[in-house]
Amino acid sequence: MNGSLHLWLIPLLPFAGFLINGLLGRRMPRPLVTAVALLAPLASFAIVAVAALNFFWHIGNFASVLPFTETCPIAWISVGTLHIEFSLVLDQLSLVMLLVVTGVGLLIHVYSVGYMAHDKGYARYFSYLNLFLFFMTTLVLAGNALVMFVGWEGVGLASYLLIGFWFSKTSAAAAGKKAFIVNRIGDVGFLIGMFLLLANFGTLTFTEIATKLGQDPGWSGGVVTVIALCLLLGATGKSAQLPLYIWLPDAMEGPTPVSALIHAATMVTAGVYMIARNHVLFDHSPFALSVVAIVGGATALFAATIALVQNDIKRVLAYSTISQLGYMFLGCGVAAYSAAVFHLMTHAFFKALLFLAAGSVIHGLGGEQDLRKMGGLRKRMPVTFWTMTAGVIAIAGIWPFAGFFSKDAILYSAFQHGSLGKALWFVGLLTALLTAFYMFRLWYMTFLGESRSPQLHPHESPWSMLGPLVILAALSICGGWVGIDRFGSFLASATGPTIDPATAAGGKSLDLILSGIAVAVALLGWLIAHMFYKQKPERPAQLAAALPGGYKLLVNKYWVDEFYGAVVVKPLMLFSTYFLGWVVDKAILGGGAWLLGGTATFAGALLQRWQSGNIRSYAAWLAAGAAALLLFVFIPWTTVLADIGIHLTQAGH
Amino acid sequence: MSSLFSQEVPLIFYLLLSAALFALGIVGFLIKRNLITVFMSIELMLNAVNLSFVTFAHQWHQVRGQIFVFFVMMVAAAEAAVGLAIIIAVFRARATLAVDRIDLMKL
Numbered sequence A: 001m002n003g004s005l006h007l008w009l010i011p012l013l014p015f016a017g018f019l020i021n022g023l024l025g026r027r028m029p030r031p032l033v034t035a036v037a038l039l040a041p042l043a044s045f046a047i048v049a050v051a052a053l054n055f056f057w058h059i060g061n062f063a064s065v066l067p068f069t070e071t072c073p074i075a076w077i078s079v080g081t082l083h084i085e086f087s088l089v090l091d092q093l094s095l096v097m098l099l100v101v102t103g104v105g106l107l108i109h110v111y112s113v114g115y116m117a118h119d120k121g122y123a124r125y126f127s128y129l130n131l132f133l134f135f136m137t138t139l140v141l142a143g144n145a146l147v148m149f150v151g152w153e154g155v156g157l158a159s160y161l162l163i164g165f166w167f168s169k170t171s172a173a174a175a176g177k178k179a180f181i182v183n184r185i186g187d188v189g190f191l192i193g194m195f196l197l198l199a200n201f202g203t204l205t206f207t208e209i210a211t212k213l214g215q216d217p218g219w220s221g222g223v224v225t226v227i228a229l230c231l232l233l234g235a236t237g238k239s240a241q242l243p244l245y246i247w248l249p250d251a252m253e254g255p256t257p258v259s260a261l262i263h264a265a266t267m268v269t270a271g272v273y274m275i276a277r278n279h280v281l282f283d284h285s286p287f288a289l290s291v292v293a294i295v296g297g298a299t300a301l302f303a304a305t306i307a308l309v310q311n312d313i314k315r316v317l318a319y320s321t322i323s324q325l326g327y328m329f330l331g332c333g334v335a336a337y338s339a340a341v342f343h344l345m346t347h348a349f350f351k352a353l354l355f356l357a358a359g360s361v362i363h364g365l366g367g368e369q370d371l372r373k374m375g376g377l378r379k380r381m382p383v384t385f386w387t388m389t390a391g392v393i394a395i396a397g398i399w400p401f402a403g404f405f406s407k408d409a410i411l412y413s414a415f416q417h418g419s420l421g422k423a424l425w426f427v428g429l430l431t432a433l434l435t436a437f438y439m440f441r442l443w444y445m446t447f448l449g450e451s452r453s454p455q456l457h458p459h460e461s462p463w464s465m466l467g468p469l470v471i472l473a474a475l476s477i478c479g480g481w482v483g484i485d486r487f488g489s490f491l492a493s494a495t496g497p498t499i500d501p502a503t504a505a506g507g508k509s510l511d512l513i514l515s516g517i518a519v520a521v522a523l524l525g526w527l528i529a530h531m532f533y534k535q536k537p538e539r540p541a542q543l544a545a546a547l548p549g550g551y552k553l554l555v556n557k558y559w560v561d562e563f564y565g566a567v568v569v570k571p572l573m574l575f576s577t578y579f580l581g582w583v584v585d586k587a588i589l590g591g592g593a594w595l596l597g598g599t600a601t602f603a604g605a606l607l608q609r610w611q612s613g614n615i616r617s618y619a620a621w622l623a624a625g626a627a628a629l630l631l632f633v634f635i636p637w638t639t640v641l642a643d644i645g646i647h648l649t650q651a652g653h
Numbered sequence B: 001m002s003s004l005f006s007q008e009v010p011l012i013f014y015l016l017l018s019a020a021l022f023a024l025g026i027v028g029f030l031i032k033r034n035l036i037t038v039f040m041s042i043e044l045m046l047n048a049v050n051l052s053f054v055t056f057a058h059q060w061h062q063v064r065g066q067i068f069v070f071f072v073m074m075v076a077a078a079e080a081a082v083g084l085a086i087i088i089a090v091f092r093a094r095a096t097l098a099v100d101r102i103d104l105m106k107l
Helices: A009-027 A030-059 A092-115 A122-141 A145-163 A170-201 A206-215 A222-238 A247-253 A256-265 A267-277 A279-283 A286-307 A313-333 A337-364 A382-396 A402-415 A418-447 A463-478 A483-495 A507-535 A539-546 A548-555 A557-610 A615-634 A637-643 B002-006 B011-031 B035-060 B064-094
Strands: A068-071 A077-079 A082-084 A087-090
Touching: A009 A030, A009 A122, A030 A092, A030 A122, A087 A092, A087 A122, A092 A122, A092 A256, A092 A267, A092 A337, A092 A463, A092 A483, A122 A145, A122 A256, A122 A267, A145 A170, A145 A222, A145 A247, A145 A256, A145 A267, A170 A206, A170 A222, A170 A247, A206 A279, A222 A267, A222 A279, A222 A286, A247 A256, A247 A313, A256 A267, A256 A313, A256 A337, A267 A279, A267 A313, A267 A337, A279 A286, A286 A313, A286 A418, A286 A557, A313 A337, A313 A402, A313 A418, A337 A382, A337 A402, A337 A463, A337 A483, A382 A402, A382 A418, A382 A463, A382 A507, A402 A418, A402 A463, A402 A483, A402 A507, A418 A507, A507 A539, A539 A548, A548 A557, A615 B011, B011 B035, B035 B064
Parallel strands: none
Antiparallel strands: A068 A087, A077 A082
16 A cells, blocks of 8 residues: 555545535435435545555555555645644544544435435535535544644534524524534633643644653643643533533434434544544543543433433433443543543444434434334334344443443443542443433333324335444444454554453453443343333333432433523623623713714714805905914914913923 | 116015005905906906015016916916806806805805
8 A cells, every 4th residue: 555545535525515515406406416415425435445445455454554644735834833734644543433434424324315305405404414524534534633623613513504404493593502602612622722732742743742742751740631631621512521511412403314423423422532532641641531531420420310311312312422422531531542432433333323213213203202202113113123222232231232342341441440440430330220221211112012192103214214224233233343352452553552351450250240240230221121111101100209309300401501501601691781782882882983973973063064155255264264374473472472481492402 | 757767666565566466356356246356356366476476586686486477377377268168167057157156065
């Protein structure tokens, strides 16, 4: 593999798709729009896949060719000592991520053809989706933090556009705005982190930062911690972690394939990817690493408890996504970056599957999203049912489905990470129990039992939607079989070494015991869901009645939105309305403008009397002025002023 | 006889004449209503100034003042041509030459 891989084509092809469909889509026939929209991700995926297969078959040894860097021949920013290139880097980490992004992206494009078939904004939808792929691949391929930031902001834009895709719906427009604004808060952290990187390292290139950190062991704590925490703030915004997770549940206002692609499989994992990309920084700051782990663990448990009682099928999945992202952060926080990326990959498969299956259900029910009105869909939608079953078992973490392997890898790494790690392992286990419970709850309420809305006539979705479901179901089953050992050693050069159970404390048997516990916990969650929603469907209501406080707390999502509303949004709105709006805008700016204008008008009203239009009056004024000038010249000013006590002295005397 | 002609007229007489002519021009310009009279008043003022130029040129034996007078006369001739043309045009349009009635520029 000599020469160029043409990495630049990977982002640019979807961008071309965006331009074509965005500019001309409305005037093009639908099949042409579809062709353009599907060709772009297909071509990107093909380039990535061909590169990966080439490495795999012809070289076998990735380490000899990766990382592969492609730099734009024209310098991007060159000011003084600051030189930033527009460079794209393909290494093991970005290769895995690219395969996920373009692969899952392609499947979801195909699915969207069926799902959005009847929408008026068909071309607009696909142009946004292609735009998202452009920015996401840029983010993944970025060789330095600034290029990554371009992609980072771009996917935020695409997310905003797609959440508010049905912008005539007020709640969708508001949700888009919320996502955009909350993400900006995180971006401030990312930006400050970049400024600090420039100030302290003089470069934004990931490899150069890693080299500088490696050369000087003096880099630890202090400024590195601050940089790492700033980057973490950025990651919590994009990846919907505490305390900035609030935008993701609302983002479900967008079309379901968008929720699957952007708000489950790819964009929200950008934070995890960013931490893995900068893992050298985090490795040099144990404190920042602990913060990452605690944020992740807390988010995982917190979001899982909320998911227990949600009744909107997409919201359950949204909170589940937040919870699983928390898992990934937990993995990053215990320095098991490859385990986190492994979970990122399997999660992309099964969460995309779950969302797409949920979309199929919603599509079949004509837009119904409430779990309480579903039920008994197993017979009506068999393909959706079986694929979703695969997804549910995968996310619950039951062997041998994909979720088991990645979740187990994270839990094992946490357990091996000191006393904090043991506590986080327990939190993770508890989360796994809750995850299994709420996912099987969703499964029972949707597909089993009797239909609770007999007036609806559900129908199975077209094959353009079912095809991606089947492929993703296969990936959700087999995606984890590669195993963390092989996956970790593949990623090792990009994300650092993984713990080998054979040589670590506790040996191989500890690994097996922990896996056994994890599967047992997942099965327990299934059992509880079975007892609650299959055997005695009246039980959940009884439990809710028995614990009114706890139930209310969960149903109202801990009142976090209300809390933020009262503490942040309301004061800001009041400040804007009364201080900025009334005092600054109306009183100071408006009053000032009125005063200036009024003065001019008043003066004009006075002076316009002079403009009588009578030529002789003008002439008289002219003569009077000349006479006044003459008088002025002939008055002996020095003497007159001296008489009244003012003495004019010339300069220099 | 000879004393009458050989004697130089004092400077002040020329200047007084010039000032008187100029004042006449101003007064005519201000009080006359007919546009042609106003125009003639302007010519009068110009020539009053010309007179003082010539006076000073003679007094100080400087030729510059005289040259300046030629310039003024030239400009006055051009001005007369343009001014009279305007006056004719105004009269054709408005059928009047009363200065007070020509007030289209008034607000």
